[in-house]
Amino acid sequence: MESNFIKTIMEEDLKSGKVNEIVTRFPPEPSAYLHIGHARAIVMNFELANNFDGKTNLRFDDTNPSNEDKSFVEAIKRDIEWLGYKPAKVLFGSDYFDVSYKLAKKLIEKGLAYVCDLNADQMREYRGTLKTPGKESPYRKRSIEENLELFSQMKAGKFKDGEKTLRAKIDMASPNMNMRDPVIYRIMHIEHQNTGKDWCIYPMYDFAHPIQDALEGITHSLCSLEYDDHRVLYDWFVEKCEMEHVPHQYEFGRLNITNTIMSKRYLKMLVEANKVNGFDDPRMPTLAGLKRRGFTKESIKDFIISTGLSRVNSTVSSEMLENSLRNDLNYKVKRAHGVINPLKVTITNYPKDEIEWIEVPYNPQNEALGSRKIAFGKNVYIEREDFIEHKPNKKWKRLALGIEVRLMRAYFIKCNEVIKDKSGKIIELLCTYDPETKSGSGFKDRKPNGNIHFVEATTSKKANFNLFEPLLIDSDDKKDLFERLNPNSWLSSTGYIEKALENTKPEDKFQFIRKGYFTTDFESTKDNIIINRTVELKSRFK
Ligand code: ATP
Ligand code: MG
Numbered sequence: 001m002e003s004n005f006i007k008t009i010m011e012e013d014l015k016s017g018k019v020n021e022i023v024t025r026f027p028p029e030p031s032a033y034l035h036i037g038h039a040r041a042i043v044m045n046f047e048l049a050n051n052f053d054g055k056t057n058l059r060f061d062d063t064n065p066s067n068e069d070k071s072f073v074e075a076i077k078r079d080i081e082w083l084g085y086k087p088a089k090v091l092f093g094s095d096y097f098d099v100s101y102k103l104a105k106k107l108i109e110k111g112l113a114y115v116c117d118l119n120a121d122q123m124r125e126y127r128g129t130l131k132t133p134g135k136e137s138p139y140r141k142r143s144i145e146e147n148l149e150l151f152s153q154m155k156a157g158k159f160k161d162g163e164k165t166l167r168a169k170i171d172m173a174s175p176n177m178n179m180r181d182p183v184i185y186r187i188m189h190i191e192h193q194n195t196g197k198d199w200c201i202y203p204m205y206d207f208a209h210p211i212q213d214a215l216e217g218i219t220h221s222l223c224s225l226e227y228d229d230h231r232v233l234y235d236w237f238v239e240k241c242e243m244e245h246v247p248h249q250y251e252f253g254r255l256n257i258t259n260t261i262m263s264k265r266y267l268k269m270l271v272e273a274n275k276v277n278g279f280d281d282p283r284m285p286t287l288a289g290l291k292r293r294g295f296t297k298e299s300i301k302d303f304i305i306s307t308g309l310s311r312v313n314s315t316v317s318s319e320m321l322e323n324s325l326r327n328d329l330n331y332k333v334k335r336a337h338g339v340i341n342p343l344k345v346t347i348t349n350y351p352k353d354e355i356e357w358i359e360v361p362y363n364p365q366n367e368a369l370g371s372r373k374i375a376f377g378k379n380v381y382i383e384r385e386d387f388i389e390h391k392p393n394k395k396w397k398r399l400a401l402g403i404e405v406r407l408m409r410a411y412f413i414k415c416n417e418v419i420k421d422k423s424g425k426i427i428e429l430l431c432t433y434d435p436e437t438k439s440g441s442g443f444k445d446r447k448p449n450g451n452i453h454f455v456e457a458t459t460s461k462k463a464n465f466n467l468f469e470p471l472l473i474d475s476d477d478k479k480d481l482f483e484r485l486n487p488n489s490w491l492s493s494t495g496y497i498e499k500a501l502e503n504t505k506p507e508d509k510f511q512f513i514r515k516g517y518f519t520t521d522f523e524s525t526k527d528n529i530i531i532n533r534t535v536e537l538k539s540r541f542k
Contacts, residue, residue: 096211116140283468283471295325358439402416469490
């Protein structure tokens, strides 16, 4: 991994003896699936720790039960495993509810926390603004005894949601709003995904997080930039709770990608409104969606690492992610023939019922992938878009009436007749082939008008192709999310793949020549082959 500012800090901390080892953590809230932005936090936490032979914990930040669900816990674990990372420990914020409660009591005993009766609106009003100082709560002067008693009543369920909170007693005039007596415990009569009905008070993230980091011996607590001005509060809790180990927080810039929704809340809205087929819809920027679409973990890691790590938020082009995949798969995968939008071609001078097989290497750039035989016969399919009735100009390097092209790896064919249905739609081409042109070799003076791919009709297998365009077409993020959705983000077609791929299994990847990189879908079976296009061969943007 190349150098970045956090790596430098870690090197210095190890050198100066400030820390003896590097311990990081990834703290997702189990409130949705992980997206590609999270991958930056995952890859950086694990790779940085690995780089120094350190450790990384996975800790679910489950302190707000109203958002969270076990299914998300499982999905997040799967995604991290898929990326190839193994957490040193898998923990839950809720594992620390007892300790947090005790530490909150300790703050009360030290005169550093109090039970407050202000409701949310009043609290907002008392808090002041960036320009004006806040006002002290009338409950701030409660005695330690009264606070301890009320806090234990809060825990015992004596009060309704929102009726009371526990707040840190810091400084209502602080220029940092986070220091104006932040809430550290709130009442929520909601069942928790991990602790069930054990608790009806829950610690706030700002209080729970530093304590958990301290208890786990985290040395470098990495988070995104928006926590910058929470760091003083983080340090305050570690100090006032007298934590033995002192962790430190470091902030890095968030990753954004053009035309990509990078917020769990919005992704959840799309799923809940059935605008997509679940969190692992291949159009979703979730790790599960990208995997289903066909992205490899290597391409995702390569992409994340190539975007670097800095102290500013960054927006990178979605093209970069696609390029990482193309680079990863170029040598790795077989190149095969698939016809997505088939047009039937009959070779009128080819003997009926005869099939010949032509040996073709799978990837001329990688011999290790071996070879297979492709079929040629009287009936073949070509791509509909590779034919036009009348050749429009010199640039047209594909088939047209009266024109000769090479069928890749097979023969030259010439189109002599076009058959249409009643509506005028072309349904079949009648062509002749030249037996002298096998494999297209040795014809110096006779240049075909292009080189197009095909599959033989009787030996190929039917396949359902899913083709994707970006989910969002409008980058104006002030507009309503649903209005920005691309109505053509998912196009399906039924085509054919060459026989050699007939036993394709979910997650198989290949390049279909001229058409892109493809991956067989999770739901594909022998009788119902489903293939997702992961990316086209060339960027759409060029
Ligand atoms: P969202 O804003 O999508 O709801 P979040 O930050 O609330 O995400 P968490 O589950 O709290 O989601 O995130 C876990 C970790 O991932 C945090 O440390 C957070 O900073 C980091 N993270 C989330 N999104 C990004 C992003 N786009 N780029 C970098 N890190 C991110
Ligand atoms: Mg968050």
